[in-house]
Amino acid sequence: MVNIGIIGVGLVGSELISQLATYASSVPRISVIALTNSSKQLLSTPNYSPLELSTWKQTLQTQGNTANLSVFIDYVSNSPTPAIIIDNTSSQEIASQYPLFLEKGLHVVTPNKKAFSSEATLYKEIIEEAKKNKKLVFNESTVGAGLPIISTLKDLVRTGDKINRIEGIFSGTLSYIFNEFSKSGDDNGQKFSEIVTVAKNNGYTEPDPRDDLNGLDVARKVVILGRIAGMNLSLDTLPVENIVPEPLPKNNNQVLRYVGVIDPVCGESGVKLVSLPLSHPFATLKGSDNMIAFTTQRFPNPLIIQGAGAGAAVTAFGIFSDILKIADRFEP
Secondary structure: OEEEEEEOOOHHHHHHHHHHHHHHOOOOOEEEEEEEOOOEEEEOOOOOOOOOOOOHHHHHHHHOEEOOHHHHHHHHHOOOOOEEEEEOOOOHHHHOOHHHHHHOOOEEEOOOOHHHHOOHHHHHHHHHHHHHOOOOEEOHHHOOOOOOHHHHHHHHHHOOOOEEEEEEEOOHHHHHHHHHHHHHOOOOOOOHHHHHHHHHHOOOOOOOOHHHHOOHHHHHHHHHHHHHOOOOOOOOOOOEOOOOOOOOOOOOOEEEEEEEEEOOOOOOOEEEEEEEEOOOHHHHOOOOEEEEEEEEOOOOOOEEEEEEOOOHHHHHHHHHHHHHHHHHOOOO
16 A cells, blocks of 8 residues: 655646546555645544545545645655655745655655756755655656656666657647647637637646746756756756747748757757748647657657647646556555
């Protein structure tokens, strides 16, 4: 049995709990023992018994105590069985405490990009603490939601392949926005701001849509992948092109795409808005799909991963998959 403490029970967190509840009903090897949002937390009693996931929202509201992250972490870390902290937030403050979580004996699973794309010192400390304490950190859903992008890159690196170039559409949000914007065609189409509003209502955007529109979300993903590929990338030095140059270009049989590039060979990584012909592979994307191309020594014709890259269901799937990777380590 693996016990879980979940930080953040909003759109993605709620969907994750729903998926866990369905799974637990048939394979009871994962137990949620603690939940918290920014104001309240719920700890299972007595004896770390599983929380009732069918009524968790009402129970958190009516029986939850005032949120206290220190108390929450101490409770989960004292679990009698292996325990995982799930951080569903985009909080830098919580991300900065991952080394402490690992020191306290907790495994970490998260879609929070800030732990892996902010200061290089934090990134290195997380790696070192995980190794020192023999704990696992999985963050597949930080890039491409549920798509196997990080795991694929790690496999390429671990098997000794040489990464020549990684490029792609890394933002499901911006993929959706520019797909819809390209449909507009003329001044009678949807306004850019209206499309962004729909994307937010559909759960595609970051909690603050400006993190998508200023290019920071894609930049973080480029930094995350670049570091895995062995590059010393940082947000401070990564060129990031303005997502909405004024005026917005009118494209003649072309589409707008926001492309992230990781180039270990030439060292020319960055994020830029490009206009592509309809014949380009990136122009074929629909909805909120991502497409990432890995060009390596073994894959001179790029290894391509494509699929839904935004939304609560696929992001929660990515988190759930990482949870199972840890739970598998403790199977008898």
